Amino acid sequence: MKRTLLLLLISLWSFCFSFDLYIGDKLIYSSADLQNTMSWSSFVSFFEEYTKILGIDSPSTGQIGDFQYLVWAGHTIGFDKNADVFIIDGITKKSKVVPFKDILSAFQLLFIEQESKIVLPDMVIDKVSQMGDIIEITYEGINRLVFKQEEGLITVLSKGYVIANGSVYKPGQLVQSLPTDRKIEQEIQMPGLIRLVLVPEGFSYHNLVVARLGQSLEASKSDVVVFYSNGDDRIIIRPYAPEFEGSDWPFYAHTKRIAQQLAVRFDLKLEICPIYDLPVGKIAMVLLLSDEQRLLEIEEYLKELLR
The missing domain is CATH 2.60.40 (Immunoglobulin-like)
Incomplete structure (x- = not known):
């Protein structure tokens, strides 16, 4: 009974008094010692994982005799394992374990410290x-x-x-x-x-306008315009027009989404092509159909999509 109680107390002590290092919600390193007994190799592994998660330049490491070093973003951390000395951007610090918070400060990496837990945002x-x-x-x-x-x-x-x-x-x-x-x-x-x-707010499409390709027509900004002609069962939309500083994106995105739904529903090939002179600032597309009798069915489906 005493042995069981002792083991339980040891487990509770280890659980309550430990040093935990997270990147986001991912536990990367844990030590039973509140003073942080992170070794040099553990620190290097942590930092390589950190740069991998963020998708930024990874550190370079090396060793000259007993002196090990890590270089990243213009900063250099060196460690002499025989002298228990760290050199952080030219400043010497005597320590047997990695002075983790000193290094984070030198690297200008923001973190949150919560009791025995350090979190670096991901x-x-x-x-x-x-x-x-x-x-x-x-x-x-x-x-x-x-x-x-x-x-x-x-x-x-x-x-x-x-x-x-x-x-x-x-x-x-x-x-x-x-x-x-x-x-x-x-x-x-x-x-x-x-x-x-x-x-x-309240952006919607009020009307579906269908016309043969080449026919002139007038349509409001809220109209969906569909030109049709004989062809190989293809639906064509124009590419995004970046010269309008982003104002064309909602119309392009809506056009592409509707065209994708039509392509799946009626087994059409979808093509984004700048050749056709389709209007900017409205939803417009070209249907090339091998059987133009399918047009009525496509019109009805489009009206359902736009409701």
Whole structure:
């Protein structure tokens, strides 16, 4: 009984008094010693993992005799294992274990310290920009953001540990508020980039206009225009027009999405082609059909999509 109680106390002691190192919510290193007994090899492994998660330049390491070193982003950390000496950007520090927080400070890496836990965020926001109806967020690491629409605002909240504007944000905290009178229509995620496509409140398509290719017509901005002709069962849309500083993106994104649905539903080949003179600032496409009698069925399906 006494032996069992002793083992339980030892386990509780180890659980309550330990040094834990996280990148985001991922535990990278743990020591039963609050003073942090991280070895040089453990530190190098940690830092290589950190740069890998963020997708940034990895460190270079080497050894000259008993002197081991790590170089990253213009900083140099050296370690002499026989003398228990660390050299951090030319400053000598006597220590048997890695002076972790000193190194993070020298590297200018932001972190959160919570009792015996150190957390380095796994998302670093580089820039938030808005051009017309497009909001772009460039970042390093893993996307830890969630967006909420409020009256006159889009709020950016953290769903993990995030660095932005020189500060660290914990899960659930407000990172930024973006004033706008528009709503989020689409969120596009790519490695290192989040793009929000905005449209005016109440943005909708009121009418479907169908005309033979080459026929002149008048259509409002909210009309969906479909030109048709004889062909090889192909649906053609124009490419995105970047010269309009992002204002064309909502129309291009909507056009592509509708065209993809049509292509799947009616087994059409989808082509993005600049040859056809399709209008910018509205949803427009060309249908080339081997059997033009299919047009009525396609029209009915389009009307359902636009409701």
